[in-house]
Amino acid sequence: MIPDRLVFPIAWVFAYGTPVMFESPPRTLYAEWRATLGLAGPLVAANLLQMAVFSLDVVFVSRLGQAALAASSLAVSLFGLLIWSLTGLVGAASPLIAAELGRRAHAVREVRRSVRMAAWAGFGAALLAMGICMLIGPILELTGQDPAIIALAVPFMYVLMWAAIPAVLGALLRGTVATLGRPAVGTAITAAAVGMNALGNWILVFGHLGLPALGLRGAALASVITSTFSMLLYVLVILSDRRLRRYRLFGRWWRSDWTRLGDLLRIGLPMTATILAEAGLFSGAAFLMGRIGPLPLAAHTLALQFAALTFQVPFGIAQAATIRVGRAYGAGDRHGIAVAGNVAFLTGVGFMSLAAALLLFAPRIIIVLYLDPALPGNAALVALTVQYMAVAAAFQLFDGAQTVGAGLLRGIQDTRMPMAIALFGFWVPGLGTAIYLGLFTPLGGLGVWLGLLFGLIVVAALLMWRWYSRESLGLLPTNRSIAA
DSSP, X not given: OOOGGGSOXXXXXXXXXXXXXXXXXXXXXXXXXXXXXXXXXXXXXXXXXXXXXXHHHHHHHHTTOHHHHHHHHHHHHHHHHHHHHHHXXXXXXXXXXXXXXXXXXXXXXXXXXXXXXXXXXXXXXHHHHHHHHTTHHHHHHHTTOOHHHHHHHHHHHHHHGGGHHHXXXXXXXXXXXXXXXXXXXXXXXXXXXXXXXXXXXXXXXXXXTTOOOOTHHHHHHHHHHHXXXXXXXXXXXXXXXXXXXXXXXXXXXXXXXXXXXXXXHHHXXXXXXXXXXXXXXXXXXXXXXXXXXXXXXXXHHHHHHHHHHHHHHHHHHHHHHHHHHHHHHHHTBHHHHHHHHHHHXXXXXXXXXXXXXXXXXXXXXXXXXXXXXXXXXXXHHHHHHHHHHHHHHHHHHHHHHHHHHHHHHHHTTOOHHHHXXXXXXXXXXXXXXXHHHHXXXXXXXXXXXXXXXXXXHHHHHHHHHHHHTTTTTTOSOOSSOBOO
């Protein structure tokens, strides 16, 4: 145990902020809204800061030339897909912890078991991800990439893959501290990671402070250092914070609990598959755009940048909803489940309605952040991007609904059917429509976006139907239930 007086000051700042308290589930919409925003706000901020970490990598690597940028983009696409999907696996700890705390406020042993088994699963899965990363060469060859680009991507990936273990375990600890009432810890640590990543890239890529310029490998090494730095900060905060320390999360880490591991995999593996299904749709859309032409691909990239930015808000709300609904689920409080769900849904879709209005009525305000619309050479790109943004306006509403819907169902530990819904909705009506309209009709790139929209509509409709049919489907707790 680390004495408080010896803790590094930055950890004190992270750990001793105002905690988000969960002890009495609010019985009104307004009280629940305040509690949800108090939890979702720091999570949204952390998500946006994580995007800044990735953006910094692009800024530094782009100065090494187009070949280096292309190589890193290909490697990061594979690595990011693997790590993002594994955050779904370890993210299963959050609804389990929330439910345990809902059943009993001082469920120290149960919380520790969930975190320990999630760490075991995350560590093993990260090793598997590293094995896949080592196959980057054959994978890129199978997809027909330029041999010169492959030659740059392989050594880059061989360094970057070492970030897998700290990245996955850091994601687990971030979700854990948020579920235990310290969501601002993740925001602060991610902000520190932005600074560490910028410093690491500046020193290692270009060779400052007396160190050699490592170029592309330096960017990968900076990512490894940043992920490790973030994970260690979480450990330091957990060991130093009085509220978190009492759970002894790192105690008896060698002790197995196969029942809890089974619970974790039952919830987490479908969450991983759901993430892969959604990511696969958007990756497939990029390849479709590339076949249609470079101009549609460029417009697609610009329009999707804003969509990815606004997505972080309902995604943070969905993370908060999983925790809030999970607490009520563990307590057997059906009314609390309903209130938490209604508040999260209305908040997420409400924000995305504002984002949709901005896309529909003022798209050029967004475009000017990336290029100059007044330049004649950009006219065709701007016109096409505006078309895609009109579809993206509707896209926003349903993307917010499906994201929050999935989070609500995770709170009641329902993940297998949502996985099936995502696999079907994204890949059959979604990608199928995108392929048909994009490649076999004059709509081209606009048809691809209509396909994305259709897939999101199907998934959102089915997930929300399942949420609002939760009682008739037998998804609610039967013991200690409080009538709604």
